[in-house]
Amino acid sequence: MLFPKSNAHRDIVDCSGVWGFRPDPEGMGFEAGWQAGFDPTHECAVPGSWNEQLQEYELMNYVGGAWYQREVHIPCHFSGKQVLLRIGSADFQSKLWVNGRLIAENDLLCLPYDGALDGHIAPGEKARIVIWVSNEQQYQSITPAVAIDDYIREQRIRDEQFPATRPDFFPYGGIQRPVLLCAIPQSHIADVSLRTGIDGDAGLLTVTAQVECCAGAQLRIAVSNGLAQTVPVVGGFAVAEFRIEGCRFWSLKDPHLYDVSLALELDGGTVDSYQLHAGVREIEVRGRRLYLNGEAVFLRGFGKHEDFPVHGRGLNLPLMVKDFGLMQWMGANSFRTSHYPYAEEILDYADRKGVLVISELASVNLDFRLADEETLLNHRRTLERQIARDKNHPSVVMWSVANEPGYLGEQEYRGKASHSYWKNLCDYTRELDPSRPVTVANVGRISTDDPSFHYVDVVSINRYYGWYDMPAQLDRAALRLQRELDDIAAEHDKPILVLEFGADTLAGAHSTTDQLFTEEYQAKFLEAYCDVIEKHPNAVGTHVWNFADFRTAQNHRRVILNLKGVFTRTREPKLAAFRLRDRWSVPFSYSDDV
Numbered sequence: 001m002l003f004p005k006s007n008a009h010r011d012i013v014d015c016s017g018v019w020g021f022r023p024d025p026e027g028m029g030f031e032a033g034w035q036a037g038f039d040p041t042h043e044c045a046v047p048g049s050w051n052e053q054l055q056e057y058e059l060m061n062y063v064g065g066a067w068y069q070r071e072v073h074i075p076c077h078f079s080g081k082q083v084l085l086r087i088g089s090a091d092f093q094s095k096l097w098v099n100g101r102l103i104a105e106n107d108l109l110c111l112p113y114d115g116a117l118d119g120h121i122a123p124g125e126k127a128r129i130v131i132w133v134s135n136e137q138q139y140q141s142i143t144p145a146v147a148i149d150d151y152i153r154e155q156r157i158r159d160e161q162f163p164a165t166r167p168d169f170f171p172y173g174g175i176q177r178p179v180l181l182c183a184i185p186q187s188h189i190a191d192v193s194l195r196t197g198i199d200g201d202a203g204l205l206t207v208t209a210q211v212e213c214c215a216g217a218q219l220r221i222a223v224s225n226g227l228a229q230t231v232p233v234v235g236g237f238a239v240a241e242f243r244i245e246g247c248r249f250w251s252l253k254d255p256h257l258y259d260v261s262l263a264l265e266l267d268g269g270t271v272d273s274y275q276l277h278a279g280v281r282e283i284e285v286r287g288r289r290l291y292l293n294g295e296a297v298f299l300r301g302f303g304k305h306e307d308f309p310v311h312g313r314g315l316n317l318p319l320m321v322k323d324f325g326l327m328q329w330m331g332a333n334s335f336r337t338s339h340y341p342y343a344e345e346i347l348d349y350a351d352r353k354g355v356l357v358i359s360e361l362a363s364v365n366l367d368f369r370l371a372d373e374e375t376l377l378n379h380r381r382t383l384e385r386q387i388a389r390d391k392n393h394p395s396v397v398m399w400s401v402a403n404e405p406g407y408l409g410e411q412e413y414r415g416k417a418s419h420s421y422w423k424n425l426c427d428y429t430r431e432l433d434p435s436r437p438v439t440v441a442n443v444g445r446i447s448t449d450d451p452s453f454h455y456v457d458v459v460s461i462n463r464y465y466g467w468y469d470m471p472a473q474l475d476r477a478a479l480r481l482q483r484e485l486d487d488i489a490a491e492h493d494k495p496i497l498v499l500e501f502g503a504d505t506l507a508g509a510h511s512t513t514d515q516l517f518t519e520e521y522q523a524k525f526l527e528a529y530c531d532v533i534e535k536h537p538n539a540v541g542t543h544v545w546n547f548a549d550f551r552t553a554q555n556h557r558r559v560i561l562n563l564k565g566v567f568t569r570t571r572e573p574k575l576a577a578f579r580l581r582d583r584w585s586v587p588f589s590y591s592d593d594v
């Protein structure tokens with residue numbers, strides 16, 4: 001469904017607040033009929049992860065199912081409308097009941113889902129919402145599960161993390177984004193797709209709306225520069241093309257957004273309306289460069305996480321505002337939604353602030369010993385849903401369809417099946433969205449002959465020489481990085497992004513010599529990488545790992561947090577933040593024009 005908004009024809013009841021909560025480690029709730037209501041043992045705030053919120057009730061490391069419930073008044077004026085409940089995200093899997101009826105379910109991480117309540121509620125009365133959420137991972141998911149026994153079987157007992165999870169970030173559980181009760185007209189605008197382009201000074205904007213309505217409807221589409229068209233709805237679709245003369249293109253310096261207003265007209269009256277914004281811009285890969293509106297752009301920024309004390313991965317608007325302020329202060333122009341789709345509120349904010357976003361799918365460490373047809377199907381399903389959700393954001397300039405596949409099961413990853421997997425996925429991404437390039441973040445272990453390099457538009461690498469390898473030896477590390485960039489470029493003359501490089505750093509640790517974990521070493525490490533990358537003819541960006549320290553599952557390599565942030569978890573700057581700020585205050589310019 002379209003991102004919920006309230007206006008003259010649509011309304012929203014925000015169900016954020018403190019919900020009744022009950023963990024269900026044995027899965028007894030289904031048989032006991034908790035779908036219709038249950039006796040809560042705890043309370044948990046929504047949006048938010050349950051882990052740190054309920055740490056004192058032994059739920060910090062809880063992996064399993066849990067039930068949420070609350071009652072909500074259905075306003076009288078919702079009568080006659082289509083009423084939907086939309087969950088921004090409830091991770092990793094979830095099911096939704098209203099008054100005991102199953103309304104919808106979802107198994108895709110960090111993506112919204114919704115269900116229609118029609119017939120199950122009475123406007124003017126209360127309805128009981130029950131949501132079951134589980135943070136248990138699946139083996140065929142695109143971030144595959146791992147169990148304690150797997151570490152033993154695979155003879156990697158020292159890799160064991162608690163709670164068991166493959167990725168290097170905490171497996172938070174809960175309803176982590178808003179739950180919204182929405183009323184929309186029965187005849188309504190169901191979806192809107194925007195496509196933009198550039199023709200000289202003019203901006204081209206194509207608006208395609210999907211409409212659910214009886215015959216004879218028309219759609220009036222107005223753009224904030226005064227252009228407007230009324231187009232008929234044919235076969236459930238209405239299309240309008242605009243040419244905006246003297247267009248203000250959406251750019252880093254001037255992220256201008258045009259308001260696009262749609263009004264569905266039937267029998268002489270307006271029955272529904274929807275407003276969204278359009279940033280007119282073009283992103284393109286040509287030769288070794290990435291172009292924004294025809295100008296070569298160099299990305300400077302970060303891999304991030306949605307992570308903060310107590311909130312966990314829960315949407316945290318003050319933190320969002322703060323983080324964008326810090327990125328602006330640093331001179332960063334971009335970030336990657338590592339390692340899952342971030343909240344839509346964050347993408348909206350990036351649109352307004354003129355920050356470029358690499359939108360990543362929730363695929364971490366895909367293991368080709370496990371990957372099969374079902375995995376590919378899950379990957380394609382995720383892609384469809386993520387592109388459908390994020391397609392209209394001008395800030396989203398690239399799809400990263402996976403992070404570090406082949407980290408495990410390296411031999412299988414290098415095989416034929418992997419080639420056809422990445423070809424299939426990259427082709428499908430371009431089929432669904434021909435307007436944005438596609439990439440995969442490659443892991444150091446796979447190095448230069450990664451099967452995915454053949455099919456992506458932009459080659460992306462994550463590297464840790466000088467940290468995991470060659471610790472405290474930055475000269476060796478820089479040479480190794482340089483050689484690898486040259487080798488990749490010799491094979492694949494495409495733009496290259498270095499999407500991760502970083503060193504764990506304990507704020508307050510100092511040394512006069514190169515010493516791991518000190519602020520000086522992190523600063524020197526990041527500068528050494530930037531020196532090499534910025535000079536490389538194929539490089540189109542540096543994304544430091546990570547923006548801020550973040551919580552991980554427990555293992556001997558992490559002192560509660562991954563400490564590679566240039567800011568602490570509570571956003572105090574480390575020395576590297578100042579060094580990068582100095583570096584990034586000088587605009588980047590390419591020495592050649594390819």
Ligand code: BDP
Pocket residue numbers: 167168169339403404443462500545562564
């Ligand atoms: C990379 C992963 C990232 C980790 C990082 C690290 O993509 O999720 O947090 O390494 O080790 O392999 O800090």
